[in-house]
Amino acid sequence: MLLNQEFLFTPGPTPIPDRVTRAMNQPMIGHRSQAFSQLLEETSTRLKPVFGSTEPVYLVAGSGTSALETAVTNVVTEGDDVIVIVAGAFGDRFANVCEAYGANVHRLDIEWGSACTPDRLEDFIKQLNTEIKAVFATYCETSTGVLNPIKELGKVTKQLTDALFIVDGVSCIGAVPVDMKSWHIDVLVAGSQKALMLPPGLAFIAINDDVKTVIKNCRTKRFYFDLNSYINSYETQKSTPFTPAVSLINGALEVCKMIEEEGMEQVISRHQLLKRMVREGLKAIELPLLVKDEDASPTVTAVKPENSSANELKKLLQQRYSIILGGGQKKLKGEIFRIGHMGYSTPFDILKVLGAIEMAVSQVEGRDVLGKATGKAEEVWSHEL
Amino acid sequence: MLLNQEFLFTPGPTPIPDRVTRAMNQPMIGHRSQAFSQLLEETSTRLKPVFGSTEPVYLVAGSGTSALETAVTNVVTEGDDVIVIVAGAFGDRFANVCEAYGANVHRLDIEWGSACTPDRLEDFIKQLNTEIKAVFATYCETSTGVLNPIKELGKVTKQLTDALFIVDGVSCIGAVPVDMKSWHIDVLVAGSQKALMLPPGLAFIAINDDVKTVIKNCRTKRFYFDLNSYINSYETQKSTPFTPAVSLINGALEVCKMIEEEGMEQVISRHQLLKRMVREGLKAIELPLLVKDEDASPTVTAVKPENSSANELKKLLQQRYSIILGGGQKKLKGEIFRIGHMGYSTPFDILKVLGAIEMAVSQVEGRDVLGKATGKAEEVWSHEL
Numbered sequence: 004m005l006l007n008q009e010f011l012f013t014p015g016p017t018p019i020p021d022r023v024t025r026a027m028n029q030p031m032i033g034h035r036s037q038a039f040s041q042l043l044e045e046t047s048t049r050l051k052p053v054f055g056s057t058e059p060v061y062l063v064a065g066s067g068t069s070a071l072e073t074a075v076t077n078v079v080t081e082g083d084d085v086i087v088i089v090a091g092a093f094g095d096r097f098a099n100v101c102e103a104y105g106a107n108v109h110r111l112d113i114e115w116g117s118a119c120t121p122d123r124l125e126d127f128i129k130q131l132n133t134e135i136k137a138v139f140a141t142y143c144e145t146s147t148g149v150l151n152p153i154k155e156l157g158k159v160t161k162q163l164t165d166a167l168f169i170v171d172g173v174s175c176i177g178a179v180p181v182d183m184k185s186w187h188i189d190v191l192v193a194g195s196q197k198a199l200m201l202p203p204g205l206a207f208i209a210i211n212d213d214v215k216t217v218i219k220n221c222r223t224k225r226f227y228f229d230l231n232s233y234i235n236s237y238e239t240q241k242s243t244p245f246t247p248a249v250s251l252i253n254g255a256l257e258v259c260k261m262i263e264e265e266g267m268e269q270v271i272s273r274h275q276l277l278k279r280m281v282r283e284g285l286k287a288i289e290l291p292l293l294v295k296d297e298d299a300s301p302t303v304t305a306v307k308p309e310n311s312s313a314n315e316l317k318k319l320l321q322q323r324y325s326i327i328l329g330g331g332q333k334k335l336k337g338e339i340f341r342i343g344h345m346g347y348s349t350p351f352d353i354l355k356v357l358g359a360i361e362m363a364v365s366q367v368e369g370r371d372v373l374g375k376a377t378g379k380a381e382e383v384w385s386h387e388l
Numbered sequence: 389m390l391l392n393q394e395f396l397f398t399p400g401p402t403p404i405p406d407r408v409t410r411a412m413n414q415p416m417i418g419h420r421s422q423a424f425s426q427l428l429e430e431t432s433t434r435l436k437p438v439f440g441s442t443e444p445v446y447l448v449a450g451s452g453t454s455a456l457e458t459a460v461t462n463v464v465t466e467g468d469d470v471i472v473i474v475a476g477a478f479g480d481r482f483a484n485v486c487e488a489y490g491a492n493v494h495r496l497d498i499e500w501g502s503a504c505t506p507d508r509l510e511d512f513i514k515q516l517n518t519e520i521k522a523v524f525a526t527y528c529e530t531s532t533g534v535l536n537p538i539k540e541l542g543k544v545t546k547q548l549t550d551a552l553f554i555v556d557g558v559s560c561i562g563a564v565p566v567d568m569k570s571w572h573i574d575v576l577v578a579g580s581q582k583a584l585m586l587p588p589g590l591a592f593i594a595i596n597d598d599v600k601t602v603i604k605n606c607r608t609k610r611f612y613f614d615l616n617s618y619i620n621s622y623e624t625q626k627s628t629p630f631t632p633a634v635s636l637i638n639g640a641l642e643v644c645k646m647i648e649e650e651g652m653e654q655v656i657s658r659h660q661l662l663k664r665m666v667r668e669g670l671k672a673i674e675l676p677l678l679v680k681d682e683d684a685s686p687t688v689t690a691v692k693p694e695n696s697s698a699n700e701l702k703k704l705l706q707q708r709y710s711i712i713l714g715g716g717q718k719k720l721k722g723e724i725f726r727i728g729h730m731g732y733s734t735p736f737d738i739l740k741v742l743g744a745i746e747m748a749v750s751q752v753e754g755r756d757v758l759g760k761a762t763g764k765a766e767e768v769w770s771h772e773l
Contacts, residue, residue, distance in 0.1 A: 013418040016634060024413050027635075031587060033398040033712055064451040064589045065612065066631040072612045081609075103611040196631060202416060204449045204589045204633030224466075224609065226488040227450065227457045245453040246581060248589030248633075249401060250412075327418055 005325045012356050013329045014145050014303035014343035015067075015174055016196035016203055019254075023200055026257035027250045034249055040241035046252055047237070049259035052267055053199075054172075054191055054209040055181035061233045062255070063206040064248040067173040067194030070206035071100050073228040074139075074169050074190045077218045081105030083136035086127065086166070088119045088156070092146035092332040097139045097171055104223060106136075115335060116147050116305070118298035121155040128163045135166040137189075143175035143300040145197075146332045147293060148341060150175065150300035157187035167214065173197060175302045176207070177262065178274040178345050189214045195251060198274075198302055200258050200346040205251040208233075274301035277344040280353040280383045284376035288364060293339050302345035303329075311367045313340045316360070319367060324359040350384050390710045397741050398714045399530050399688035399728035400452075400559055401581035401588055404639075408585055411642035412635045419634055425626035431637055432622070434644035437652055438584075439557075439576055439594040440566035446618045447640070448591040449633040452558040452579030455591035456485050458613040459524075459554050459575045462603045466490030468521035471512065471551070473504045473541070477531035477717040482524045482556055489608060491521075500720060501532050501690070503683040506540040513548045522552040522574075528560035528685040530582075531717045532678055533726060535560065535685035542572035552599065558582055560687045561592070562647065563659040563730050574599045580636060583659075583687055585643050585731040590636040593618075659686035662729040665738040665768045669761035673749060678724055687730035688714075696752045698725045701745070704752060709744040735769050 011018050032038050047059035054060050063069060075097075079085060085106045087098040090113035101108045111127045113119045119140070128135070138160045142153050153170055160168045167189040172181065176191070177198030183191055191209045195201035208230065210218070218230045232244035262270055278301040285292060285306060293305035308316060313331065317340040320326040329341035342356055357376040364372050396403050417423050432444035439445050448454060460482075464470055470491045472483040475498035486493045496512045498504045504525070513520070523545045527538050538555055545553045552574040557566065561576070562583030568576055576594045580586035593615065595603070603615045617629035647655055663686040670677060670691060678690035693701060698716065702725040705711040714726035727741055742761040749757050 009415065009417070011416055011418065013420075015631070016416045016418060019416050027587075028409050028413065030394065031396055031401045031404050031581075032394070033396065033401060033714070034588070035398075035715070036712065064449070065454065066449040066633065068630040069450065069612045100611045103614075104609050194631065196416075196634075202412075202633065202635035203419070203631040204636060224489050226485045227454045227613075229488075246400070246451040246579065246588045248451065248587065249581075250587035251589060327421065329418070330420070 009325045009327055010355060011327050012342050013327055014341050017200060017343060017346040017348070019202060020200055020261065020347045022261070023254045023257045027254040029253050032249060034247050035242065039249065042252060042256060043243065043247070044241050046256045046259060049256065049263070050207065053177055053259070053262060054183065054207070056183050056191070056209040058210060058212055059237060061208040061230065061237065062243065062247060062252060063208060063228065063233070064204065064246070065206045066203050067206065068096065069228065070173065070192035070194055070208055071097055071171060073206065073208050073230060074192045075100045075104055076223045076225045076228055077221055077230045078137055078167055078169065078190065078214070079104060079106050080221060080223050082107060084109065084133050085137045085139060086111055086135055087139040088113065088124065088141065088151065090117065090119055090141065090147065090149055090151065091115050091144035093144055093171060093173070094141045097141065101139065116149065116293045118149045118151050119156065121152060121159045124156055124159045125163065135164045137167040137169050138164070139169050140171070142170050142172040142179070143302055145174040145303060146335065148300050148303040148305040149294050149298050150179070153188070154186045161187045167217065174345070175300060178270065178302050180271055183209060183211055195255070198345040199255070201251055201254045205248050205255060274345065276350060276384065276387055277301060277348060277353055278304070280350055280380035281342060281344055281357065283383050284353070284357045284380035287379035288361060288372040288376045290364065302343065304342045304344065305339045306342065307339045311364070313338060315367055316340060316363050319363045320359055324362070326356055326359045353380055394710045394712055395740060396712050397728050398712055399726050402585060402728060402731045402733070404587060405585055405646065405732045407646070408639045408642045412639040414638050417634060419632050420627065424634065427637060427641060428628065428632070429626050431641045431644060434641065434648070435592065438562055438644070438647060439568065439592070441568045441576070441594040443595060443597055444622060446593040446615065446622070447628065447632060447637060448593060448613065448618070449589065449631070450591045451588050452591065453481065454613065455558065455577035455579055455593055456482055456556060458591065458593050458615060459577045460485045460489055461608045461610045461613055462606055462615045463522055463552055463554065463575065463599070464489060464491045465606060465608050467492060469494065469518050470522045470524060471496055471520055472524040473498065473509065473526065473536065475502065475504055475526065475532065475534055475536065476500050476529035478529055478556060478558070479526045482526065486524065501534065501678045503534045503536045504541065506537060506544045509541055509544045510548065520549050520551040522554050523549070524554050525556070527555050527557040527564065528687055530559040530688060531720065533685050533688040533690040534679050534683050535564070538573070539571045546572045552602065559730070560685060563655065563687050565656055568594060568596055580640070583730040584640070586636055586639045590633050590640060659730065661735060661769065661772050662686060662733060662738055663689070665735055665765035666727060666729055666742065668768050669738070669742040669765035672764035673746060673757040673761045675749065687728070689727045689729065690724045691727065692724045696749070698723060700752055701725060701748050704748045705744050709747065711741055711744045738765055
């Protein structure tokens with residue numbers, strides 16, 4: 004390891020800012036205290052603009068999958084017909100959760116590496132010709148680096164059905180625009196260890212006010228993930244029904260402050276810059292990208308080498324340069340590597356990872372690309388200023 | 389506040405040792421890495437003696453209630469007859485979780501403040517005369533400070549039934565003896581923010597090997613809490629099925645090291661000492677205890693003042709001395725206050741809280757008890773050495 008450092012470029016978890024770590028190091032407080040109520044109210048309120056929500060964001064102790072399960076079990080009942088857009092491993096997980104709870108899942112399978120177009124969803128809904136309880140979509144499909152056009156998918160859903168529109172925002176919320184009301188999103192969930200710059204273990208659930216009645220009437224058996232308990236505790240006690248992950252919530256408040264200081268618009272455009280730098284840089288050294296520009300997420304980029312092995316490059320980058328990347332998952336296993344660039348990530352981080360990739364490619368593929376990806380990325384950045 | 393410090397004596401969360409905080413501050417690592425696999429294997433193995441288990445302990449990102457739900461949903465199916473020993477708010481919660489999943493719950497109600505004797509359970513089982521799927525018991529009932537005689541209750545359960553014996557150890561595991569095999573415990577769960585000296589957000593589930601078949605065959609709908617996924621991930625990948633709470637697990641490993649350095653026997657006897665000091669001290673100033681000595685937990689002590697209001701004392705202790713205590717819950721609301729003394733707690737902490745209580749009692753009840761509780765506690769401690 005270089006100076007005993009590792010450079011974490013996985014698409015979650017991501018590096019934690021020092022000030023967030025310090026916030027999490029505050030002495031423990033009881034969760035039935037006024038101090039905790041203030042912390043919870045402040046955090047859940049300051050998260051609203053990040054989630055494009057008019058309602059306080061609910062915080063559940065658990066990881067991203069617990070957020071998906073909360074989204075499913077509070078609105079879907081056994082036997083309900085639901086559509087799940089599956090464009091990768093996490094769409095697949097949403098479908099699996101729905102199936103585990105007995106929903107009649109209609110999978111809209113999209114080729115891994117492509118986004119779901121509004122037309123595809125429209126055609127799928129029309130040919131189904133069944134009453135649909137909910138449409139589940141993944142905003143950023145972490146396994147491929149695709150960003151689905153949520154705004155347009157929400158529009159199609161509401162034009163053609165009375166279904167709820169439920170969105171997994173785990174690996175992009177905090178880095179991308181979103182507006183729940185005008186985008187017709189009924190439930191939007193996220194996890195802490197992605198663009199929200201926290202360790203894993205905190206799940207975020209934002210809901211539109213209208214959906215509370217659905218949640219209240221949902222008969223699916225649940226306890227820990229029952230949003231009715233959270234809604235009630237927030238409203239009557241400014242607290243959580245079960246012991247909250249206090250240290251992570253302390254961190255979440257600090258993250259809100261960081262986002263406010265930078266400005267949500269600037270956070271979004273920074274991620275756009277990171278995306279352009281990494282993509283143009285990789286194109287400059289002819290490393291093929293899995294996803295085309297217009298479908299690509301600003302938070303994670305998948306690379307599919309043609310003249311070398313993705314695993315070999317990934318391994319070399321780890322062993323020689325202490326750069327930790329994500330690998331391919333399921334049907335993309337061994338085919339791609341993934342670069343996370345979300346949350347606590349600056350353009351210099353892109354230069355770092357591209358520099359290491361240049362050296363690895365030069366060695367493995369035997370062609371001199373030193374300085375070419377970084378040079379191109381610097382050009383992109385320069386033009387931005 | 390005194391020097392801007394607060395002194396946390398709630399029965400969870402508890403203060404976090406500095407070295408545990410530092411362990412949690414380590415740079416984030418990916419959870420699909422060899423480093424994480426090593427961390428998980430080491431932690432789940434070193435937790436075995438703490439849980440009296442021969443199997444690795446499963447770690448779930450979630451709080452104590454998520455551990456209870458995991459214990460329920462992996463063995464109980466809708467319509468199953470189960471017995472839940474309810475001697476306080478957390479026995480009641482276990483019953484509520486069972487009910488939420490459609491079990492036919494037979495509540496063995498015990499007066500709040502008393503332990504469930506083996507005879508009570510024996511009589512209850514005999515008069516029920518029904519096939520019972522599981523008996524649920526709370527080791528330390530946090531809401532009253534009662535320690536139920538788990539070893540004896542397990543024995544009765546197995547003598548009279550074929551039921552599983554499932555134990556909530558949330559507020560005492562890490563401070564009390566336990567041996568799953570010889571005590572006939574099939575599932576034992578705990579939370580991080582009690583005697584395990586961590587922030588809330590990590591749930592621990594220990595199982596006997598025999599129960600894996602039951603878990604495999606259990607038809608209850610579940611996904612995030614499905615132990616089959618955890619068992620499979622541990623066995624095949626030395627990992628967790630869903631993103632783990634990495635920072636808390638780093639902390640948990642440090643906690644294991646602290647317990648090993650002190651020695652589990654010494655940890656247990658330290659908690660016994662804390663219990664005797666706090667109880668003898670409070671008796672010396674004639675503050676009535678809710679629970680009799682033989683039923684009392686070494687981790688939390690409930691006080692039921694006769695000549696003053698529990699809430700008034702609690703409030704004064706917070707406002708003047710920055711001592712944070714727990715209040716009464718549900719039917720004991722306003723009747724008691726509770727002193728947590730588990731995990732990162734030394735005899736000096738008992739002297740601190742008793743000193744503050746002496747001052748508060750002297751002021752509120754108008755009788756001079758200064759030095760009397762602390763003096764008695766010091767006497768207890770001196771005799772120990």
